[in-house]
Amino acid sequence: MNLSSLPAFMLEPLVRAALLEDVGRAGDLTTDAVVPNSHRATAVLVARQTGVVAGLDLAMLAFRLVSQDLEITVERADGSQIGQDGIIATLTGPAAAMLTAERTALNFLCHLSGIATATASMVAAVRGHAAKIVCTRKTTPGLRALEKYAVRAGGGFNHRFGLDDAILIKDNHIAVAGGIRPAMERARTSAGHLIKIEVEVETLAQLEEALRLAPDAVLLDNMAVDDLRQAVAMVAGRAITEASGRITLDTAAEIAATGVDLISVGWLTHSAPILDIGLDFRES
Incomplete structure (x- = not known):
């Protein structure tokens, strides 16, 4: 390591x-x-x-x-x-x-x-699959750098360190902006050449809409395993796929088997x- x-x-x-x-x-x-x-x-x-x-x-x-x-x-x-x-x-x-x-x-x-x-x-639970385990911003105030370091010590990877790392358009951004398209279009206009854009989707229909706008990554939030598998097929390598939402040791392997690139786990740092x-x- x-x-x-x-x-x-x-x-x-x-x-x-x-x-x-x-x-x-x-x-x-x-x-x-x-x-x-x-x-x-x-x-x-x-x-x-x-x-x-x-x-x-x-x-x-x-x-x-x-x-x-x-x-x-x-x-x-x-x-x-x-x-x-x-x-x-x-x-x-x-x-x-x-x-x-x-x-x-x-x-x-x-x-x-x-x-x-x-x-x-x-990490052990998903061994044999390509998926990486990543942490989130759900950290103890003031200790984020330490807790994300500890994730790396355990063989995991880090998601964003803060709001200034990348653009991650979540459900509330979409709601306030009036939809995926206006949110993505505004983000694309604002982003510098080194800034990646990820968009959160909860359904396959939302994913289809998001893919038309060419995000760098898609956050597949709280999707069922069958939907995750279909989502990976829909993306077909055009964007990084991230599964998220109440993922545990018992469910991690099944989710990794769908072919997602990343599995983000908030409880690693908050619980x-x-x-x-x-x-x-x-x-x-």
Whole structure:
């Protein structure tokens, strides 16, 4: 997997904000009272269940922002499969710093690893078909770049990052514009030479109308499997086909078998359960 890390200057403001939220106005009262600053220890980040790692850079940054005196050895990089009880990283240094950063580090690591794990399960479900699993803009405010990175770590692909990536004419745009044709014609007039245009359709009749206007992609929303299969035949390679709408692990393979190019899945970023990861101390 060719997974490029996000640059530190993108991550640091998010991690700093999370640490400030947790430490508050008076610092870590519990650790300050209980753990001497001089106490050093070794701890490991351990997966409590099988999954895919993502967000390790954020976790390490959380620890290092609290103390530069921590040594961290990575055992499983982002994008790696991890088994139950598998060690993701080993930390050595001031115990107090580890305890103060623990929750912030794990919040990022568990959340993003959960997204990567969910994505990997969808990718596995459609294996053998050409369809790619893609995410949507249904992301946590402020964390979109991180969550879309986690999708890539799980073997998926990214849809638009924002409204400025491409033109996607959805049902409400069509309703306000007065139909597919006026919406498409206005979009074509407005779009620059590098901007692609995708249009959402819910019926085969709408698809037929849209295809006459030569979109770059068509979003086949909430269509039955038989209709998806017919839609792919109608498109016949003239546009990218994207299936969308309440797609689950149980339905993904059947939808992929229709021949669609993309399967977009909103729940990967808005509802994926965390991957349970803990920090366990091993006194040196």
